[in-house]
Amino acid sequence: MKNELRSWEKEKKLIPIMIIMYCKGNHKIERKRQGVKGNDTCTECKELIEYALFRLEKCPFKKNKKICSFCNVHCYKPEMRNKVKAVMNYAGIRMLFSHPLFSLSHVIQMIKHKKSKGDKIK
Ligand SMILES: [Zn+2]
Known part of the structure; x- marks a missing residue:
C-alpha cells in the first residue's frame, strides 16, 4: 500500500x-x-542521525504505518533512546510551527506513545 510506505519515507526525512x-x-x-x-x-548528532536511520531501515514494523522507529522502543539502545527522546521533546513542539507539512498527528502520537511507555522499557 502506498500510504504505508509514505509515512515511513516521511519519517526518514523527519529524523x-x-x-x-x-x-x-x-x-x-x-x-x-x-x-x-x-x-x-x-x-x-551525526552519529544519532545515522543510528536512527539505520534503526528505521531495520525496523520490522516498517510496513506498519502505526508503528515507527520512535515507537519501537526495543530497537534503540538506552543511550540513543535518551538522546532521541531529548530531540523529540525539543524539536517536537517546534516542528508544529516550522514544518506544518509533516504529519503532525504522527509526531504527537509518537510523543504520547513515549510518555505512555515511560522509562520502564529496557
Ligand atoms: Zn549536536
Whole structure:
C-alpha cells in the first residue's frame, strides 16, 4: 500500500530535520568547536542521525504505518533512546510551527506513545 510506505519515507526525512534543529539549539559550544555550520550537525548528532536511520531501515514494523522507529522502543539502545527522546521533546513542539507539512498527528502520537511507555522499557 502506498500510504504505508509514505509515512515511513516521511519519517526518514523527519529524523535528520529534528536532530539538526536540536543540535542548533543545544550544541552551540560543540558546533563552534567543531566548526559546524548551517544544516550540518556536530559529530554526536551525526552519529544519532545515522543510528536512527539505520534503526528505521531495520525496523520490522516498517510496513506498519502505526508503528515507527520512535515507537519501537526495543530497537534503540538506552543511550540513543535518551538522546532521541531529548530531540523529540525539543524539536517536537517546534516542528508544529516550522514544518506544518509533516504529519503532525504522527509526531504527537509518537510523543504520547513515549510518555505512555515511560522509562520502564529496557
Ligand atoms: Zn549536536
